[in-house]
Amino acid sequence: MSKTRRTFTPEDRYSIVQESLRDGHSETCRKYNLSPSLLRKWRNRYLNKGKEGLRDSYPRVDPQVRALEEENERLKRIIAKQALEIEVKSELLKKTPIGLRKS
Template sequence: MSKQRRTFSAEDRYSIVQESLRSGPSEVSRKYSLSPSLLRRWKEKYLASGKDGLRDSYPRVDPQVRILEEENERLKRIVAKQALELEVKSELLKKTPIGPRKR
């Protein structure tokens, strides 16, 4: 049986911490299948910063925004490649003498 990563919202974390304060951490950690260290960390964050301390510390990125950012990077690479090609071609034209061809 593989472990699946679960996510808890700030409200879920708050209710679990409140329950652990009432019932005790060992009982609550068994009930929700959480490690005691995770529950302890949530409790410390709650006691230090209140309910705001239980929010995600990293911003969630919308999947559409991520897709657009990847597309933007791809287009930037294309433009950079074309600019480099134009620069190389202009340098070659400067070095090549233009005049009548000999037959």
Template sequence: MRDGHTEVCRKYSLSPSLLRKWRQKYLAKGKEGLRDSYPRVDPQLRALEEENERLKRIIAKQALEIERGRPAVKSELLKKTSIGPRKR
């Protein structure tokens, strides 16, 4: 590589082979060759997808409990709690 390339590699902490690879991609395909080859995923979207999966697992677990005939703890507690007027 020429001295200019060496200076650029030192300035930006790049390996000469990486700079050479980028140069070859640019010469072959132009700017399109330097674009990411994989789609970027928005972190907020990823967090929402993880939350969605967690909620699906919870619903599936509750559906299994209902199907097996075992009432959920919450419904048992509601049955035992009286809803009558409060005494002071």
């Protein structure tokens, strides 16, 4: 049986931490099937930073924004390649004698 990753909102974390402070650490871990270290981490964050400490520490990136960023990077690479080609061609034209240039 594979374990699925559960996600908890900051409000869920807050209520679980409050319950652990009220009813006890091990009881709450058993009730919600949490590892004691995870609940201890949430509890320490709450005690140090308050409710703000229970928020996600990493920003969630919208998939649409991520796709746009990837497209932007791809287009930047294309433009850089074209700029390099233009620069190389202009350097070659400077070195080519005028009589040999095609018009």
